[in-house]
């Protein structure tokens with residue numbers, strides 16, 4: 114039997130008196146594409162730090178790609194995980210050429226550290242930039258790109274090592290409507306790709322859920338509100354409980370939209 118990609122059992126993260134992540138159970142299988150939804154401060158980024166092997170749980174057991182955190186060499190595990198997040202993006206030097214931002218992932222570094230990379234690495238970087246629709250930017254510096262272009266380059270970088278798990282922490286943050294829609298359709302195509310890794314996408318907005326994603330984990334106050342297949346658990350009641358207000362949820366052509374439920378005025 115194949116190990117799940119992620120298997121968390123009663124995982125908690127505590128900092129002093131604060132509980133950031135509270136007894137989370139979660140299983141992600143190889144062919145699944147998950148969205149992690151929740152309001153600000155719900156614990157989404159903390160949870161992603163665990164599943165990207167950047168952070169050990171304070172309590173509970175976390176297995177990622179069959180390895181138990183705390184009992185494995187994270188430096189061997191991390192290259193098997195593709196991560197795109199705001200904190201990683203901040204560490205990319207603005208003067209770095211786009212092709213090097215992508216290619217340096219295969220060496221597990223941010224920022225160029227060799228004069229020469231190998232040709233197959235460059236070929237892979239170019240083909241990923243092409244797949245993400247930004248091949249024309251390969252010779253530009255990262256600092257000159259728009260926010261949407263940077264997001265695409267980061268996803269190409271996250272895919273560079275051919276990871277077994279791809280984690281995208283708020284990839285649509287800061288994008289305009291066109292940029293968001295472009296990204297949603299790119300991720301929707303990636304979700305259907307039979308050789309793509311398991312994907313976990315963090316978001317605050319149901320509008321950002323790409324068609325063809327399969328599962329959702331809803332978080333609030335560090336706890337799981339609900340987790341399961343989108344078609345079963347993506348309900349008004351679950352979403353309202355997650356965001357702490359009555360919401361109306363609509364679904365059209367594989368896309369979701371949500372807004373506050375207005376109270377009827379009594380006459």
Ligand SMILES: Nc1ncnc2c1ncn2[C@@H]1O[C@H](COP(=O)(O)OP(=O)(O)OP(=O)(O)O)[C@@H](O)[C@H]1O
Nearest residue numbers: 128131133151152153154155156157158159160317
């Ligand atoms: N070192 C710390 N000590 C105490 N609380 C912390 C610490 N680090 C983070 N927190 C708190 O933990 C909670 C979860 O943070 P986290 O960044 O995981 O949430 P998030 O769901 O990603 O939020 P956002 O959507 O705003 O990015 C927040 O309330 C945050 O203030």
